[in-house]
Structures are given as C-alpha cells and as structure tokens.
Amino acid sequence: MRKRLPPVPEYLLRRPRRTSLLVACLISSLALSACGPEAGAPPRASEMVKVQAVSFQPIARTVSLTGTVAARVESKLSFRIAGRIAERKADVGDHVKAGDVLATIETPEQEADVQSAKASLQAAEATLVQAQSNFDRQKQLIASGFTTRSNFDAAEEQLRTAEGSVASARADVGTAQEQLSLTVLRADADGVITARDAEAGQVVAAAQTIFTLARDGARDVIFDIYEGLLAEPPSSERVEIRLLSNRDVAATAVVREISPTFDPATGTVRVKMSLIDPPAAMGLGAAVLGNGKWAARNLAALPWTSLAAGEAGPTVWVVDAETKAVSQRPISVDHYGTGQVLVSAGLKRGEIVVTAGSQFLRAGQVVAIASGDPS
Numbered sequence: 001m002r003k004r005l006p007p008v009p010e011y012l013l014r015r016p017r018r019t020s021l022l023v024a025c026l027i028s029s030l031a032l033s034a035c036g037p038e039a040g041a042p043p044r045a046s047e048m049v050k051v052q053a054v055s056f057q058p059i060a061r062t063v064s065l066t067g068t069v070a071a072r073v074e075s076k077l078s079f080r081i082a083g084r085i086a087e088r089k090a091d092v093g094d095h096v097k098a099g100d101v102l103a104t105i106e107t108p109e110q111e112a113d114v115q116s117a118k119a120s121l122q123a124a125e126a127t128l129v130q131a132q133s134n135f136d137r138q139k140q141l142i143a144s145g146f147t148t149r150s151n152f153d154a155a156e157e158q159l160r161t162a163e164g165s166v167a168s169a170r171a172d173v174g175t176a177q178e179q180l181s182l183t184v185l186r187a188d189a190d191g192v193i194t195a196r197d198a199e200a201g202q203v204v205a206a207a208q209t210i211f212t213l214a215r216d217g218a219r220d221v222i223f224d225i226y227e228g229l230l231a232e233p234p235s236s237e238r239v240e241i242r243l244l245s246n247r248d249v250a251a252t253a254v255v256r257e258i259s260p261t262f263d264p265a266t267g268t269v270r271v272k273m274s275l276i277d278p279p280a281a282m283g284l285g286a287a288v289l290g291n292g293k294w295a296a297r298n299l300a301a302l303p304w305t306s307l308a309a310g311e312a313g314p315t316v317w318v319v320d321a322e323t324k325a326v327s328q329r330p331i332s333v334d335h336y337g338t339g340q341v342l343v344s345a346g347l348k349r350g351e352i353v354v355t356a357g358s359q360f361l362r363a364g365q366v367v368a369i370a371s372g373d374p375s
Helices: 010-035 108-144 149-181 227-231
Strands: 047-053 056-059 062-071 074-078 083-088 101-105 184-186 191-196 209-215 219-226 238-243 250-263 268-276 287-293 297-303 314-319 326-330 332-337 340-345 352-356 367-370
Touching (some): 047 314, 101 209, 219 227, 219 287, 227 268, 238 268, 297 332, 297 352
Antiparallel strands (some): 047 352, 056 297, 062 219, 062 287, 101 184, 219 268, 238 250, 238 287, 250 268, 297 340, 314 326, 332 340
C-alpha cells in the first residue's frame, strides 16, 4: 500500500517565479542601456569641400573647327562610250589644261564603223551620179518630145532618192567619226586632277568616272559642324581661317552654302565657306582651322567638378554663408568649355558654390570649407 507524500508549502512554489521575474528585469535593463547613446562617442566631423564665389563677367564664345580646302567646282570626267582603256596619260596631282588628253580607249570597233560608213557614202554618191545623168537625159528628151512624162517623173524620183541616200550616208559617217572621237577623254577646263578611278587595261562602262578634276578659280573651305551651332550663328559673317600646319598663314572666309540635311552617322551638317584671296600655301586638300566668335554675354565660369545632376537637369551645391549648410540649385548652362561650365542663369553674384567634394553631400548638411584650388 502506497504512502501519500505531504503537500509542498506554497512559499516554495512561488520562489522560482520571483527569481525568474528578477532575472527578466535585469536582462531588460541591460538591453535598454545598450540601445542608448554611447558614453563619450566623438561628434561626427563636417564634410570638407572646396568652394568658389560666383562672379559674372562678359565672355565671348569661341568655336574652333577643322576643315579642308576644296575647289568651288569639281568635274567627274568619264567616257561616253564603253570600252577598254588603252592608255592613261594623267595622274593625281597633275595640272592640266582644257583639251589635254587624259586617257584613251581601244578603237578597233569605232574605226571599222567609220570605214563602213565611208564605203556606204561612196556607193550612195555613185548612185547619185548615175541618177543625175539619167535625169538630165530625160529632161532633154522631154523637151524635144522624144520621151514620155512618166519616164521623166521616174528619173526625177530616182534622183531625189539618190540625194537622200547620200545625205543619210554622210550623217552615218559623221556619227561614226563622233563615236571614234569619244574614245579620247579630254579635260573640260584648266585644273588639277584630284582622283583617279581607273587604270590602263580596265574595261569601263559609259559614264563611269575615270578622273575627278578640281577646276582652277575660286576655293572653298568645307566644315562638318554639329547642328547646335546653326541655332545661333556667330556675330560676324566672316570667319578667320588659319593653316593647320602653319598658323601664321591666315585668310578670311564667308558662308556660301549650308547643307539642308545632316549626316545621320555623325550628326553634323556640311557647311561650305568661300575663301577670300587665299594665300598660295592654302592649296587643295590643305587642313585648316576656322575660328568663329559670338557676341560677349555675362556668364559665370565654374570648374566642371562643380556640376551635379538633378531631376530637372544640371545643378550645383550652394553653401549658405552664415550656417555653412548646403542646398542643391538648378542652373542653366550656356555652353561647356574645356574643363569648365559657363552658367547663364540660376546663380547670383557672390554666392558660394561647391567645386570639389560634392559627391557625398545632402541637402541641409553643414560643411567645412578647405582652402586652395579645387582639385
């Protein structure tokens, strides 16, 4: 028979619960103390930046472009008939006169046509002589009454037919001789050969370009410029042109022609300018430098390092002179230069702009200003 154990006192049952509660309170106090500020933590240092005061001054925009000297008129010379080139008598760089022979093609076929046309002409002329003699005899006989009117009319008809045959044969001779003359390619004006597209022995088609001739006379400068320059032309119609290999050689040019279309591959527009009294050193194909100037405008020049990107476009960071807090300001850029940005609006004279160290800035942040030029 089992014995019943005596009941456990109530104070013993409550003691573990009080101990657990005490431990829980101790852990909570430690956790809360860990979440509080660390005693003795150093304050966060201000971001070091370099700045520049905004200053507006008249700045004239200048654009330099590279171009080439070309002839005002260029001719594409070609044979008017097909054939095989027999001889080439000119090369690139040669100066030729109007009428000079540049190339010839083989002529056996054309010479045979000329001989055949001449033979046909001789036969037609012999027939004409016979018809003329027959007509003269019939004319005498009808006057004497020894022939009929029908015989006289037949003789006259034969004479007119023979005369037509002679005229046709002479035209054929002229055509054959013209075809023979087309086997010789001649310069159509004084100038310089700038390109050669065929060689001796090559079979060429009619109208296929053989030479390119730059005619003597007026000279142009050809530039391929980006389209934005056309929106606001320079203040002067005259552009200074200097030889790229020797800047002391200079001339003046004016715009003569602007292409109505642009090159989709490069996004540029071809502009041709007339050279005014170019020096001899500015020959065909010479590389030149053109300098265009615009009217001066009040602009603020800032280093390119000061430029930042905003939601609406380019911005800069402006430092408050009293609190040293920064704010982001949208600006209007007139144009970009080498290592600098020319600002037309969005800033005031005397305002302080961050020129270096803006990568980690946020609105309202207090900064420390470093001395020295922006890096």
